[in-house]
Amino acid sequence: MKSPGGNVLRIAGPFRAFIQRFAFALLVVAAFGLMMLGRLDNDLVARTQIAIVDFVTPVMDVVSRPVAAAHRVADGIRDTLHLRNEIARLREENTRLMQWQIAARRLDAENAQFRAELGVKADIVPTFITARVIADSGGPFVRTILLNAGHRDGIKQGQAVTNARGVIGRVATVGARSSRVLLLSDFNSRVPITVSDARYRGVLSGDNSERPQVVFMSNQARVEPGDRIVTSGDGGMMPPGLPVGTVVSIKDGLIRVQPYVDWHRLEFVQVVRYELPRLQPAGNEAPLAEPNALTRTANESATETEAAVEAQANPVIQPIAEPISDFIAVDGPE
Amino acid sequence: MNAGFESLTISGRAALIARNATPGLLTMALVFLTLVPYGIPNSAMIVPPLALMSVYFWAIHRPDLLPAPGAFAIGLFQDILSGGPPGLYAFVFLVLHSVLSSQRRFFLGRVFIMEWLVFALVAPFAFLVIWILSSVYYGAFMRPGTLMTQGILTVAIYPVLTWAFIRFRRLTAQP
Numbered sequence: 488m489k490s491p492g493g494n495v496l497r498i499a500g501p502f503r504a505f506i507q508r509f510a511f512a513l514l515v516v517a518a519f520g521l522m523m524l525g526r527l528d529n530d531l532v533a534r535t536q537i538a539i540v541d542f543v544t545p546v547m548d549v550v551s552r553p554v555a556a557a558h559r560v561a562d563g564i565r566d567t568l569h570l571r572n573e574i575a576r577l578r579e580e581n582t583r584l585m586q587w588q589i590a591a592r593r594l595d596a597e598n599a600q601f602r603a604e605l606g607v608k609a610d611i612v613p614t615f616i617t618a619r620v621i622a623d624s625g626g627p628f629v630r631t632i633l634l635n636a637g638h639r640d641g642i643k644q645g646q647a648v649t650n651a652r653g654v655i656g657r658v659a660t661v662g663a664r665s666s667r668v669l670l671l672s673d674f675n676s677r678v679p680i681t682v683s684d685a686r687y688r689g690v691l692s693g694d695n696s697e698r699p700q701v702v703f704m705s706n707q708a709r710v711e712p713g714d715r716i717v718t719s720g721d722g723g724m725m726p727p728g729l730p731v732g733t734v735v736s737i738k739d740g741l742i743r744v745q746p747y748v749d750w751h752r753l754e755f756v757q758v759v760r761y762e763l764p765r766l767q768p769a770g771n772e773a774p775l776a777e778p779n780a781l782t783r784t785a786n787e788s789a790t791e792t793e794a795a796v797e798a799q800a801n802p803v804i805q806p807i808a809e810p811i812s813d814f815i816a817v818d819g820p821e
Numbered sequence: 822m823n824a825g826f827e828s829l830t831i832s833g834r835a836a837l838i839a840r841n842a843t844p845g846l847l848t849m850a851l852v853f854l855t856l857v858p859y860g861i862p863n864s865a866m867i868v869p870p871l872a873l874m875s876v877y878f879w880a881i882h883r884p885d886l887l888p889a890p891g892a893f894a895i896g897l898f899q900d901i902l903s904g905g906p907p908g909l910y911a912f913v914f915l916v917l918h919s920v921l922s923s924q925r926r927f928f929l930g931r932v933f934i935m936e937w938l939v940f941a942l943v944a945p946f947a948f949l950v951i952w953i954l955s956s957v958y959y960g961a962f963m964r965p966g967t968l969m970t971q972g973i974l975t976v977a978i979y980p981v982l983t984w985a986f987i988r989f990r991r992l993t994a995q996p
Contacts, residue, residue, distance in 0.1 A: 507889075514893045514915050521897070521908030522958060536901045543853075543902065550853050558860050622856040624903045627866045627971060628955040628963050631904040632858065659904075667904050674959055695964050751860050 533660065540633065541662035547621040548635050555619075555754055613726045613761035616640055620753050621665075628695060630673035632656075632753065637664045645724035647759040653730035653747035654678065654718060655756055668756070671699050671731070671746050679721035680731055682714050691716065691731060691744060698735060701742040710734055716744050726761040843989050844887040845895070848875040852899045866967040869975035871982065872899055873947060876914045877921060877940055878986045884922035892918035906958040913947050933983070941976045948972050 524532045566573065602609075618636035636642055638661045646658045648668045656676060659669040669676050676693035680701065689704030704710070714734040720727030732746035829837060851871035859868065872895055879887040896914035900907045921943075928936055948968055956963045 511889060511915070511919055514890065515912065518893070518908035518912035518915065521911070522906050522954070525907040526958060532907055536904075536907065539898075539901050546853065547856065547902075551857050554857050554859060620858050622902065623858045623868075624856070624905065626870070626903055626905055626951070627966050627968050628952075628959070629903060629905045633856075633902075633904075674961065674963070695966060753858065754860070 537660050537662040537665075540667070541637065541665050544621065544633070544635060544662070544665040547633065548619070551619075551621045558754070611726070611761065613759045615757040615759060616642060617755055617757050618642075618666075619755055628674070630656075630670040630676070630693065630695065631659065632668050632670065632756075634666045634668060634756065634758070635664065636758070637662045637666050639663050641760055642666045642758050643760075645722075646761070647718065647725040647729060648756050649729060649759060650748060650753065650756050652749065653732065654725075655746075655748050655753065657725070658758060666758075670750070671748075672697060672750075678725070678731070679719045680716050681719040681727075682708065682710050682734070683717045684714070685709065688719050688721070689742075697750070698743040698745055701734075701744060704742065710737060710742055712736060724761070726759060729759070840992060841886055843992060844875070844879040844883060845891050847986075847989055848872050848879070848887065848892075848895050849898065851875050852895060852902060855899070856902055867971045867974055869971060869978050870899070870910070871978075872896075872910075873914070873917070873944065874940070874975070874979050874982045875986070876918055877943065878983060880918040880921035881925050881928050881936065882986075882990055884918070884925065887918075889915055889918045889922070906955065909951060909954050909958070912954070913950055916950075917943065917947060933980075936983075937976075937979055940979050944975050944979075945972050948975075 521532065601607075616636055618634035618640070620632050621635045622633035624631045632655075634642075634648075642658055642661050644658055644661050648655045648657060654671065656668045656670040656673070657678065658666050660667045671678060671691060671693055672695060673693045674695050676691075676699065678691045679688070680691045681688050682704075685708070687704055687708035687710065689701040689708070691699050692702045693699045701710075701716070712734050716731040716734065718725045718727055718729040718731060730747055732744040732748075734742055735745040736743045849872075851874075855868055855871050861867075876887070876892045876895070880892070892914040893911045896911035897908065899910040899914075903910075928939075948971070952963060952965065952968060
């Protein structure tokens with residue numbers, strides 16, 4: 488009190504407390520502000536997030552390697568222990584697959600013949616980018632993974648991500664050298680699908696459980712447990728026919744799907760590059776059969792393109808079969 | 822601690838900076854460790870938020886080396902890397918830090934069990950806040966799912982991590 492130092496302390500003490508309290512309030516406001524901006528899909532927040540993730544990607548890449556290596560060692564040991572059983576199992580599987588191969592070859596040839604007879608143009612063949620999983624999402628409410636490849640490797644937002652078994656999810660955000668994949672089970676995941684044999688269309692919607700559910704499916708659709716679910720290709724970012732999973736339960740109209748993918752064995756995944764020409768519909772598969780018509784030079788195909796756009800704008804009014812015949816006429820005999 | 826900074830040699834300064842940065846860097850490293858794909862079933866859902874334990878520990882023992890804005894920044898870093906709502910962990914770490922650093926006298930001279938017990942009370946509360954804020958953020962009731970398992974694991978692992986932290990604290994305490 489007497490010394491000047493005491494005075495300074497007496498003033499500085501409350502002042503410091505005030506500053507601290509002010510900083511606390513400011514940071515709380517900042518946290519909620521960020522959450523609101525994130526919720527509103529603010530571009531700046533999204534870009535900053537991507538840039539930071541991109542920046543630390545090399546670190547994550549390095550940190551995740553020892554774990555991956557340990558897994559490989561563990562797998563190696565397990566394989567050695569079960570060698571005998573594994574060989575027997577694989578032999579049996581091989582015999583079975585040989586039969587499938589014969590069937591597939593026959594069907595392939597037959598299919599090719601039918602296509603030739605009908606003049607169907609070849610589907611776009613998707614290409615794959617293989618990437619390593621470098622991070623999981625650390626939390627119970629987000630189901631995403633980070634890949635060590637980004638737009639400089641050709642990855643684009645919306646592309647399907649698969650592994651050998653089936654679809655895992657789709658690319659949500661892309662940086663230069665990293666990308667985030669929204670897994671099928673994530674709360675925000677929506678993937679257009681069909682029930683493979685019957686071709687009933689729907690959307691596979693994640694709800695943070697291991698088994699996503701099918702929504703927006705026609706009431707008339709007859710789906711049964713065991714039915715195969717594949718991507719429908721609606722929306723044009725995913726190729727149709729990618730395996731997704733099987734229907735496991737139907738309760739009160741709620742169709743649950745068990746994805747083929749084994750969630751905890753994700754080390755390398757494939758991003759599917761599949762680009763339809765522009766002006767693609769989100770409703771029918773017609774242009775899929777005829778991609779060339781839309782990629783020809785502008786003046787050559789301007790009128791047809793317009794017709795195609797019109798056809799696609801009114802998929803309900805236009806019978807689905809009609810655009811196909813139109814396109815065949817366009818590109819017909821060559 | 823910074824009073825004698827000017828009088829130190831360059832290597833002495835570097836060592837001091839390194840020591841002072843230890844809690845922050847350690848917590849950052851734990852954020853990375855949380856996100857490594859472990860390949861254990863459901864690992865992404867049950868891996869404990871290690872950074873949360875670190876913030877708790879340093880808020881009690883050396884809040885001067887990991888101040889509230891530092892906790893906020895690390896939380897934000899975790900949010901960004903995990904792809905969750907931005908600001909969620911930042912908020913949780915900030916509040917956790919502020920509450921504990923203001924109550925740290927309580928822990929003075931008490932046994933470790935007390936610190937652990939308080940953590941076992943605080944951690945579920947932090948999880949509850951994360952759950953509620955996530956549900957509000959996504960505008961839907963989030964299935965609690967594996968939250969319980971994650972909570973139990975978090976509390977169980979705390980002593981192990983503390984053992985490591987105490988080693989590091991000794992490092993920071995040296996002159």
